[in-house]
Amino acid sequence: MRHVWIRGIVGLVWLTAAAVCGLSGNFQMTGIYIIMAGVFAYSAYAAWKKEQDDGGGR
Numbered sequence: 001m002r003h004v005w006i007r008g009i010v011g012l013v014w015l016t017a018a019a020v021c022g023l024s025g026n027f028q029m030t031g032i033y034i035i036m037a038g039v040f041a042y043s044a045y046a047a048w049k050k051e052q053d054d055g056g057g058r
Helices: 002-023 029-052
Strands: none
Touching: 002 029
16 A cells, blocks of 8 residues: 555655646646656556455555
């Protein structure tokens, strides 16, 4: 379960970086950071869902 939390937190960090770049006007990096946030968020969701389907933790 720890890896799900870590992936979720890293996804939020990437999303925060995207917001900062968007506010500063660097739109190319904003797009890349949004994609990275989506990848990490999807990875966390998929791992969480698989863990729930396998019996849910200890």
